[in-house]
Amino acid sequence: MKDVIKDFEWAEELNCAVTVCAKDGTLLYMNKKSVETNAKPGESLIGKNMLDCHNERSKAIIAHLIETGGVNSYTITKKGQKKMIYQTAWKKNGEVMGLVEFSMVIPEEMPHYDRDKK
Numbered sequence: 175m176k177d178v179i180k181d182f183e184w185a186e187e188l189n190c191a192v193t194v195c196a197k198d199g200t201l202l203y204m205n206k207k208s209v210e211t212n213a214k215p216g217e218s219l220i221g222k223n224m225l226d227c228h229n230e231r232s233k234a235i236i237a238h239l240i241e242t243g244g245v246n247s248y249t250i251t252k253k254g255q256k257k258m259i260y261q262t263a264w265k266k267n268g269e270v271m272g273l274v275e276f277s278m279v280i281p282e283e284m285p286h287y288d289r290d291k292k
Contacts, residue, residue: 190278194264197240197272199225211277236273239263243270255279 182203185192191208195201201219204212213219225233235246243263250257260276 190276193224193275193277195224195272197270199223199236202272208277236261239273240270249280256282 182192182194182205185203185205188205188207191211192203192205193201193208193212194203201222201224204219209219225236228236238244239246239261240263243265245263246259246261248259250259256279258276258278258280262274263270264272264274
């Protein structure tokens with residue numbers, strides 16, 4: 175799984191949190207923003223199981239995403255910031271290997287453009 179970390183070097187300085195886990199919930203990678211968001215100062219969560227930090231409802235969603243290779247997206251407000259959460263299965267040779275979560279701060283009011291309109 176060390177290849178996963180190398181494969182995500184591009185994400186290290188993104189202005190959103192990127193968190194990658196294996197099918198069993200073991201954290202494989204967290205970019206700088208994810209560490210700032212989810213870990214205590216000086217704490218490393220890599221190798222720990224992210225399921226330990228989730229309630230039963232969330233665990234069921236995670237299990238469904240891994241089983242189906244699906245996607246889950248929603249918005250939240252946390253610490254006064256509105257965020258978009260996008261969770262998706264990551265695959266290798268068509269097999270689900272785990273999940274990737276992107277968490278980004280978004281403005282309260284956000285433009286929406288309908289590219290289908292002519």
